[in-house]
Amino acid sequence: MAALMIPSANNIARLLARWDAGSQEAFVKKMNDTAKELGMTKTTYTDPSGLDATTVSTAEDQVKLGLKLVEMETLLDITKKPSWVDPSGKNWPNWNRLVPYNDSLGIKTGTTTKAGGNLLFAAQKKVGNTNQLIVGAVLGQHKAPIIDTVIAASKQLMLATQKALEGATVVKKGQVVGYVDDGLGNRTPVVATADVQAVGWASLTVDVKLANGGGKLPQTAKAGTEVGVLTVGEGASQVKVPVALQSDLAAPGIGSKLTRIG
Numbered sequence: 439m440a441a442l443m444i445p446s447a448n449n450i451a452r453l454l455a456r457w458d459a460g461s462q463e464a465f466v467k468k469m470n471d472t473a474k475e476l477g478m479t480k481t482t483y484t485d486p487s488g489l490d491a492t493t494v495s496t497a498e499d500q501v502k503l504g505l506k507l508v509e510m511e512t513l514l515d516i517t518k519k520p521s522w523v524d525p526s527g528k529n530w531p532n533w534n535r536l537v538p539y540n541d542s543l544g545i546k547t548g549t550t551t552k553a554g555g556n557l558l559f560a561a562q563k564k565v566g567n568t569n570q571l572i573v574g575a576v577l578g579q580h581k582a583p584i585i586d587t588v589i590a591a592s593k594q595l596m597l598a599t600q601k602a603l604e605g606a607t608v609v610k611k612g613q614v615v616g617y618v619d620d621g622l623g624n625r626t627p628v629v630a631t632a633d634v635q636a637v638g639w640a641s642l643t644v645d646v647k648l649a650n651g652g653g654k655l656p657q658t659a660k661a662g663t664e665v666g667v668l669t670v671g672e673g674a675s676q677v678k679v680p681v682a683l684q685s686d687l688a689a690p691g692i693g694s695k696l697t698r699i700g
Contacts, residue, residue, distance in 0.1 A: 439513065443546060444522040445530040451487035462486055476502050491552055497575040500558045504573035505673055507545055508560050517544025517560075534559065535589050540597060543571075547585065555579035555588030561596050565637045566605045568677055572596065602639045608646070608670060609634035615668055615681055616648045618655060620689075627684040628665060634679050636670050646670050648681065659687040 441447040442454065455465035462485065469483040478499035484492040507513060516522075520538050521531045533549075536542040536559060543560040556579070561572045574595050579588040609615060609630045617625040628648075636644040651667040659665065664680045665687075671677055 440516050440519070440522045441524065441530075443513070443517050443544070444519060444532045446533055446547065448487040448489050455486035473499070473503075476506060478502050488548055489550065491550075495577075497577050500575035500577070501573050504545055504558050504560060504575065508543070508571045508573060509673065514543050514545075514560070517546065518542065533585065536561075536593055536596065540593075540600070542596065545573075547588070549584050549588070551584075553578070555584035555586075557588045557592045559592050559596060561600060563600045563603050565603055566635045568635075568637070570603055570637045571673070572599050572603075574599065603637055604639065605635045605637045607633050608636045608644065609668065609679075614684065616666070618665060618683070618687055624688075626687045628681045629684045630668055631664065631680045631682050634668060634670050634677060636677070644671055651680075656687065657689040659683055661685045663687070 441450045452462055455462045459465035459468055465486055466483050469486070470481075473481045473483065478495065481495040481499045482493065484490050517532075517534070518537050519532060521529055523529050532544075533547040534542075534544055534557060536557075537544060541562045543562060545558045545560050548556040548558075554577070556575075556577045558575045559573070562569045563572065564570075574592065576588050576592045576595065579591060581587045611632050612629050614627045615630050616628050618628060619625050638644060647669045649667055649669070650665065655665055656663070661683050664682045666681045668679050668681050669676055670679075
């Protein structure tokens, strides 16, 4: 993987394809199936390395791929290296010269005369208590030298995004964020157990989701019992905070059950 991601060894891509799927053709089918699953509607793979001119994509689709890749810490441990020493002792510099500066994490360059300079990049910024991940793509840079041009354009975009990121409290500790509903008319409030900070920029919409955390809700419980999780944001940069009962949770009385039956 280091040979593939750092010095862009296209022969290694072909070797890994045969190792994984038995043939390059079978692996390319897996690539296209995965692209479809990720919603990469304008991407078509025709070879394992992406070197063929018939392999095409867009910056938007590459970002969709990058958002999945940044969840793989083992892969980022490779792509954020400024160089790699192969088993023979030869040192290979990373074509992505954004690393290791400005909290850059990789991910992958791709340059040919016809396609120009291309880079799918990732970076991070510490905001509050969480590392916020940034993923971007710059494609089709034809000004020579194309690798320098795409690196410069990507650096400008990366630094501007890092500068724009800021945190804002969207839920305060003790704030009611939902209810435990027994289905019989009784609702017990649940509250956030800590301040919840969303990270982004002005006008950004952030998803807020409340779930039971995978466990079964109790019929009775004391105030302060944790009964779920509040999630703000998506992907690797999301923030999770437990939620707890604001007051005691009591089982429905016989009167409520009879009324329900009636």
